Structure formats: structure tokens, C-alpha cells
Amino acid sequence: MRFRIAALLGIIMLCIFPLSIDRQEAYGQSTQVDSARRALVQAFVSVQEADLEGASPAQISQLADNLNLALSYEENATRLGSNFYANQSLKLSDSASLEAQSVANAARAQTLFDQGSAYSLSVVAGFGSALLVLEFHRLNDIARKIRLRRIRLE
């Protein structure tokens, strides 16, 4: 009797074991795909930030190509339940995200430099213009002197 119960329990365990392995594998795949999706969204946020910071259209276009490739890997991972594609997508998204952050920093620095240069030039030009207006009569004097010198030489 005891042997029968033990055998029955053994058979039930054998039946349940593959199911639990399948479920764990499915859970693992789903986790990988979820991570790939999160990484893709994070990469998109970084690229959008770089875009708004003033990165060049060529840089954004190249980053968008990488995002679209990562998206196609993520879609394959979802459709095929493949961890390989999920990992490829995750790697590509992470590298796009890092590149976007570096592009955003460069764009931010460039914008600051451009603004600094433009406003400095405005102040210098303002100084020059004020000086020119104030000392304009001296320029007339200098021009007159030069003209006189030429006449004398002739």
C-alpha cells in the first residue's frame, strides 16, 4: 500500500517537474524581454533629451537607427520567446543610451559655448560702437590730417 502511494507521488512529481521547468524558462524569457523593453524606453528618453539639448540631426538619425534595430530585436524576442534577441536588444539599447548621454553632454557644452561667445561678442561690439560714436569727431580730424598730408606731398 505504502509502495503504491509512493509510486503515485513519484509519477505526479515526474509530471509536474517538466511543467515547472517550462514555467521557469518562460518566466526567465519574459523577464529578459521586459528588461529589453525597459532599456529601449530608457534609451529613447536619453536620445530625446540629446535631441532637445541641440544634438545634430545626423547624430540623432544614427541613434534612431540603433533604436530601431534594438526595437526589431525586442520584437523578435517577444515573437520567438528568444533570450538571445532580448539580450541583443538590451545591449544595443544600453550602448545607444550611453552614446546619447555623451552626445547630450557635448550638445549642452556646445550650446553654452555658443551662447557665451554670442553674448561676449555683443558686449564687445557694444563697447566698440559706444567708443566709435563718442570718438567719431577724432576720426574726422584724422581723415582731414591725412588728406592735408597728401595735398602737401603733391
Add this chain to the structure above:
Amino acid sequence: MVPRRVIVFILLFASFSVVYSSIAYYTLSKPPAQEFMAWGVFSPGGSLSNYFSGSEANVTVGKSLSWHFAVTNRMGSIQYAQIVYRLGNSTSVSPNATVSGDAVPQLGNSSIFIPNEQTALMNFTWSIASSISRGGLIFLNMTINGNQVTTSVGAVGGQRFRFFFELWTFDVASNSFQYGYKVQNSRVGVPLQVWFNSL
């Protein structure tokens, strides 16, 4: 006592600096632009008409139709766009500028990242694999972009089916796709639809 010339110089310097700084600010500022997204469903011939290569919108079982979407982004920054497709019939509630067609079941979707001021093309290749008659209605088994899809909306005699196409964009604040695109504090939906009959 400060000499008069110095006061005049300071006044002139300040005035010129303000004028030149204003010019610099104007030059550095982005010109204001209306943000929008535009899109269309194009036939194999690349036009917005003649989707079925004939005057009638009849689609026979097994006939493959290769359409494509062209989505233009003028939102000022890169967008994560998604096109959602649904199949309805003549009595289905249509999506509009504010509400999506959630009442009609979704057949699938396609997503893409589109940089600002660029137009992205997305394929939409579909065919009717088979049709089933049930309760006086015709239901379709379709293949869309290589995926098998069974529809849950039927049409009387297979007539007047409608594809609803909706443009959704990813909203960073809610971390999800939202219907339409964002303009200031509201969202604008631009749904499209194409009628066809199943033969």
C-alpha cells in the same frame, strides 16, 4: 565728479550692448513652429487611393496587398510612434480626434522611432487566409505582416469591413503609448480607415 563723457559712454555702451544681445538672443533662439505629426496609408502604387488595384474594394481569399504607412514627425524631437490596427464593420464606433477605437479589438501594431523632420515608412502587408460564416456573419482569418490573426468582428455577407488605423506616441511621463500626439496640454488623434469587402 564723474566727467560727462564717461556717463555718455556708459549710456551708449549699455544701449548698444542691449541691442546686440537682443540680436544674439533672436539668432540663437529656435524659431517657433507648430508641432504636428502627419501620416497616411499608401497603396502599392504609392498613392493615397487605388488600394485594391481596381475600382471595387473587393478582396479575395489569398490575395496579398502590400500597403505602407508614411509617418512624418514635426514634433521638434525624436518620437517613438506606434500604429495600431483594428478591424471593424459598418456599425463599429470609429476612433476620432480625441478617442481611440478601443471598442474594436486590436489586430496588431507596428512601432518605430522617427527623428524630427523625417518621414518613416512602415510596411503593412496583409491577406485574407480564410473566412468563416457564423450566425449570418462572415469572420476573417488574416495574415498581417506575416502574423496569423483571427478577427472577432464579422460583417454581414463579408461586406463593408473597415480597417481602423490609429497613430499612438510614447509618453515619457506616463511611461506608455498614448493615443495621438501631444500638443501643449492636449492630445490630437488622427485616425484613418479603409473600407473593403471580403469575397
